[in-house]
Amino acid sequence: MVVVGSGAVGLAAATAAARRGGRVLFVLGPRARVDPATIRRRLRTAGAPTRRVTVMARSEVVCVDGVGRVEAVVVRRVGSPRLLAFNTTSCVASIASSRRYSTARSPR
Numbered sequence: 001m002v003v004v005g006s007g008a009v010g011l012a013a014a015t016a017a018a019r020r021g022g023r024v025l026f027v028l029g030p031r032a033r034v035d036p037a038t039i040r041r042r043l044r045t046a047g048a049p050t051r052r053v054t055v056m057a058r059s060e061v062v063c064v065d066g067v068g069r070v071e072a073v074v075v076r077r078v079g080s081p082r083l084l085a086f087n088t089t090s091c092v093a094s095i096a097s098s099r100r101y102s103t104a105r106s107p108r
Contacts, residue, residue: 002027002073002091004061006034010094011042018048025086026055030078064091 001017002025003010014024026039036055043050056075062083063074070091075084 001025002061002075002086002088003094004091005029005094006032006039007094010092011039011046013090013092013094014053015043015046015048018043018050018053022052024053025073025075025088026053027059027061027075028055028057029060030058032057061091 001014001022003014004027006026006028010026014026017024026036028034028036028039036057039055040050040053043053056077058078059075060078061073062076063072064070065072065074070088073086073088073091075086076082077084
């Protein structure tokens with residue numbers, strides 16, 4: 001499983017996958033407010049094993065591809081031309097909420 005971002009939905013999905021013995025890759029963008037140690041601590045607190053969890057900070061998803069379903073995700077570290085491809089069966093976009101980026105409408 002590939003989790004893009006550090007929101008609650010992604011952490012819940014990653015926790016469930018790690019408990020089932022699956023491998024989890026977190027992709028955190030360059031402006032992520034959470035560091036890799038915090039992700040691992042949150043997973044351990046939720047009772048998920050972290051030995052099969054990889055956290056890539058300062059990275060971005062370049063491509064998600066597959067036929068009829070997700071089969072591969074391509075990731076690039078920011079500032080590097082090198083691409084890393086991962087075979088996967090799921091990709092979860094989980095953006096942490098922030099008041100700064102609220103979707104509430106402003107009064108007219």
